[in-house]
Amino acid sequence: MDCTAIDAALQRRIDNDELAGVAWAVAVGGRVLARRSLGMADREAGVPMRPDHLFRAFSNTKLVTACAALALMAQGRFGADDPVARWLPELGGLRVLRPGAASLDEADPSPGPVLVRHLLTHTAGFTYGFLDPDTLLARAYREAGMADPRLTLAEQVQRLGTLPLRDVPGRGWHYGVSTDVLGRLLEVVCGQPLDAVLRALVLDPLAMHDTGFTVPPGQGARLPALYIGDLQDPSRPGLRRADHLPWPGAYLQPVARLNPGGGMVTSLDDWMRLLMALAGGGAPVLPPGAMEGVWRNQLPPGLWIGFPGEPRMDGRGHSFVGSVTVEPAAGDAGDRPGDLQWGGMAGTHWWIDPAQGLACALMTQRHMGYGLPFWTEFRGLLRQALAG
Numbered sequence: 560m561d562c563t564a565i566d567a568a569l570q571r572r573i574d575n576d577e578l579a580g581v582a583w584a585v586a587v588g589g590r591v592l593a594r595r596s597l598g599m600a601d602r603e604a605g606v607p608m609r610p611d612h613l614f615r616a617f618s619n620t621k622l623v624t625a626c627a628a629l630a631l632m633a634q635g636r637f638g639a640d641d642p643v644a645r646w647l648p649e650l651g652g653l654r655v656l657r658p659g660a661a662s663l664d665e666a667d668p669s670p671g672p673v674l675v676r677h678l679l680t681h682t683a684g685f686t687y688g689f690l691d692p693d694t695l696l697a698r699a700y701r702e703a704g705m706a707d708p709r710l711t712l713a714e715q716v717q718r719l720g721t722l723p724l725r726d727v728p729g730r731g732w733h734y735g736v737s738t739d740v741l742g743r744l745l746e747v748v749c750g751q752p753l754d755a756v757l758r759a760l761v762l763d764p765l766a767m768h769d770t771g772f773t774v775p776p777g778q779g780a781r782l783p784a785l786y787i788g789d790l791q792d793p794s795r796p797g798l799r800r801a802d803h804l805p806w807p808g809a810y811l812q813p814v815a816r817l818n819p820g821g822g823m824v825t826s827l828d829d830w831m832r833l834l835m836a837l838a839g840g841g842a843p844v845l846p847p848g849a850m851e852g853v854w855r856n857q858l859p860p861g862l863w864i865g866f867p868g869e870p871r872m873d874g875r876g877h878s879f880v881g882s883v884t885v886e887p888a889a890g891d892a893g894d895r896p897g898d899l900q901w902g903g904m905a906g907t908h909w910w911i912d913p914a915q916g917l918a919c920a921l922m923t924q925r926h927m928g929y930g931l932p933f934w935t936e937f938r939g940l941l942r943q944a945l946a947g
Contacts (some may be wrong), residue, residue, distance in 0.1 A: 560585075560592045561947065565940045572933045573598040576796040578906070579786050580608030582827045583921040585941060586835050592945075594827070600783035600924075603800065613774055613781040614922040615810060616823040617903030618929075621738045622833065623770070624753075624819040625679060625880040626844055627760040628741055632675075633849045636748050639679070639879075642672040643740065646747045649720035650740070655684065656696060656723040663699055666723035673728045678741040679879040680857045681864075684724030686735035691867035696725055705736060708806060708814040712743040712753060715816065732864050732877065742819025753817040764843040765833055769826035772810075772817050779811055782824065785905065787926040794931060801926050821903070827922050830909065834918035837880075837899075838911050852879040854899065854913055869930070881909075893938025902929045910938065917945070 565583075572578045580598030584591060596608045632638060637646070644651035650673060654666035669684075677683035688700035703718045704710055710718075719740065725733050742753045749756045754772055762770055769775075774782050787801035810824050836842065841850050856876030858864075864882055865871035874886030881901040887894040895912060902908040906928030910919045921937060 560944055562593050562595060562944060565937065565944060566595060566597060568936055568940055569597050569933065576798055577788070577794075577931065578923050578925050578928070578933065579798060580783065581921060581923045582608055582610045582612065582614075583919070583937070584610070584827055584831050585917065585919040585945075586831060586838070587918075587945065588916045589835060589839050591831070602784065602786075602798075604784075606783075608783065610827040611769075611781065612783050612922075613769060613778070613824045613826055614783065614907055615785065615903070615905050615924060616770075616825050616830075616907060617821045617905050619825075619830070619901060619903040619907055619909060620819065620821050620823040622880055622901065622909065623757055623761050623823065624738050624742055624745070626833070626837075627745055627757050628675070628679065629845055629849045629852055629879060630760045631745065631748060632852075633846050637675055637744075639674065639676040639852070641675050643675060643678065643683075643744060644672055646744055647716055647720075647740070649717050651720075653684075653720070653728075654723045655727050656725060660695060663695065663723055669724060669728060671728055673724075673740075675741075675744070676857060676879070677728045678737040678744070679852075680877045681732055681734050681737050682729050682858070682862075683735075683737045683740070684726040684728050684731070684733060685719070685737050685740065686725045686733050690734065696723070700736075706805070708809070708816045708818075711815045712739065712746060712817060712819070716740055716743045729859075732858065732862055734864075734866060736820060738820035739818070742817065745819075753819055757819075761833070761844050765829075765836055767825070767829040767832055769829045770823060772822050772824075773813050774810055774824055782810060783924045785924050785926055788928070790927060793927055798925070804926055827920060830920045830922070831918060834909055834911055834920060838913060838916050838918040854878060854883070854897065856883045856885050891935050891939070893935065893940075893942045902934065904929055906931065906934075908934050915945075 582596040584594040600606045600608045653669045673683045688697035786798040789795040858876045884898040900910040906923045906925040
């Protein structure tokens with residue numbers, strides 16, 4: 560496989576001060592075709608990027624949590640259409656905020672319960688405060704400390720139960736803390752802390768020994784520097800150091816909150832083990848019968864994913880583990896029907912094409928870099944390289 564054009568495009572992004580460094584890998588049919596690294600892990604210290612660095616996964620963490628949930632569903636521990644309040648009674652009396660509400664009191668009882676499938680597809684009605692920070696509900700989330708690392712999952716869900724939903728469960732796609740609630744559900748069902756659940760169901764079966772909620776003791780040097788650009792115009796070149804995000808010392812020492820939606824670190828090789836397992840049929844994590852939930856769009860007809868302040872992503876649905884391409888996007892040369900993908904806040908992405916048996920991960924550490932065009936460009940060039 561000729562990686563010249565791919566590496567040249569990524570190097571241009573590095574030279575243009577859009578990215579500091581990148582590590583990426585691709586496998587087809589269970590065979591790794593390329594494993595590359597470019598640029599710097601720490602520009603100030605002169606440390607080159609290596610595939611064995613430990614990357615902040617941010618929202619890629621959701622894939623591990625979702626796979627653990629599907630494994631338990633395959634065991635019959637709970638079902639997709641079970642009400643979440645059966646295990647988390649604090650979410651049994653939820654209300655829905657009225658459109659245009661001026662206070663949290665302007666909310667009505669939810670006409671239906673939050674189901675497990677709603678958590679897996681981000682249709683529960685929960686949200687993330689940082690995506691639309693000026694809204695009434697976002698302010699309420701901040702005041703409740705929804706992102707406070709000192710809160711346990713149990714405490715977080717308890718507080719969440721006192722706040723209204725943004726939407727009726729199942730009606731709209733709203734990216735948010737649904738995976739956090741799912742993580743607490745796994746703890747209650749299994750009677751164990753989340754890290755033990757994820758290790759038993761996903762990490763240990765795949766020998767993902769570099770993946771967890773903290774960097775292993777004595778390995779802090781493997782965590783690359785985090786960089787951030789212009790928040791008003793993220794596509795504008797120019798990076799500055801941002802190791803203090805999401806809080807000083809994050810990932811280097813344990814905190815009370817085991818964040819199932821965005822708190823893990825992982826290595827390129829570890830992440831490829833998970834992606835290759837899914838691309839190859841699920842084993843040893845998931846049985847064949849669970850894979851429909853991985854591949855098939857679970858959103859109702861006409862409902863597509865989309866983020867506050869951004870155009871709706873028409874043609875992109877959501878399975879139980881990530882975004883599914885139902886109708887390819889115009890201008891995205893790498894997009895194919897059935898493609899499964901997701902990304903994290905620091906620009907790290909994963910992608911599976913089940914028709915081709917393709918598994919791909921791209922690791923970088925550009926805070927708020929998830930929507931930058933390097934990913935679309937990379938996928939298009941990778942398609943060309945595989946075809947050539």
